[in-house]
Amino acid sequence: MGTVYLGVSPGARRVAVKVVREELAQDPSFRRRFAREVDAVRRVGGFHTAPVVDAGPDDARPWLVTEYIPGPSLHEVLRTHGALPATTVRALALGLAEALEGIHACGLIHRDLKPGNIVVSGAGPRVIDFGIARAAEGTSLTTTNVVVGTRGFLAPEQLTGGPLTPAVDAYAFGMVLCHACGAAPFPGGTVLDQALHALPADLAAVVGDCLRHDPAARPTPTEILQRLAHSGEKPPEDWLPGAVRALVARHQAVLPAPVLAPRP
Incomplete structure (x- = not known):
């Protein structure tokens, strides 16, 4: 949709500045949708x-x-370090479920939840790029019968043109956890129940329900949180293994010092 820049606020806080592509800026329908989505995303906390x-x-x-x-x-973490330990995957599941709960409460559907849209920070996972993607529908970026999203994380109804509900995010949530624990991508002929053996029992049951073909049978983020809370397992205070925490620290260390232009 555009270009993302690293910026600095007047208070010297680093921010991500996303500027829309020029050709989209000329589309009045895109502008209207973009404004509506910005208003909705502002409410997500x-x-x-x-x-x-x-x-x-x-x-x-x-x-x-x-x-x-x-x-x-998360994509970089998995590419660099491979599957994550069970305690980290459980903390990831809780954080993502909380994020989706907040997004859905504002009437938004992410529709492209995947490891590349999850930032791994020391304090927990952060979900990015939600809501705004819907503004591009019907513009030069999309055409009829083109699926918006990332294959491998799309719910069946996204592929068949069925109604889109928040349940598509539950499906993607399940796939993200499969990738995080090393169960996905699934080799050809793999039965889902076999693949889920890579997850702890409580997470395997939740993920199995998230990957159901029927959207109505998938749990909501609130139900996911309740089920994991009742499992009796609590994530550790430090949710990241040492090698991953070192990777996070390197990302923090390479940031340049903020340079503020003098005010006129």
Whole structure:
């Protein structure tokens, strides 16, 4: 949809500045949807998302500023270190469920939850790039019969053109956990029940329900949180293994010192 820059707020806080592509800025329907989505995303709170700082949906090039979260994506973590230990996957599950609970409470559906849209920070996982993607529908970025999302994390109804509900995020949540524990991508001919043996029993039961073909049979984020809370397992205070925490620290260390231009 555009370009993301590392910026600095007047108070010397680092932020992510997302500037919309010029061709999209010329589309009045995109501008209307973008403004609606910005308004909705502003209402999403919680510990596990990147809050909106400011936005300019009516400017010549619409833009959005969110908190900058220093840390690798979950995709980078898994590519570098492989499958995560059970305690980390359980903490990841709780954090993602809380994030989706907040997103859905604002009437939004992420629709592209995947390791690349999850930032791993020392304080917990952060979900990014939610809501705004819907503004691109019907513009030059999308055409009829083109699926919005990432294959491997799309619910069946996203592939068949069925109604989209928050249940698509539950399906993607289940797939993210499968990747995090090393069960996915599934080799050809793998039976789901066999793949889920890589997860702890309580998580395997939740993920199995999240991956049901019938959207109505998938649990909501609130139900996921309740089920995991009742499992009796509590994530440790330090949710990351040492090697991953070192990777997070390296991301924090490479940030340049903020340089503020003098005010006129």
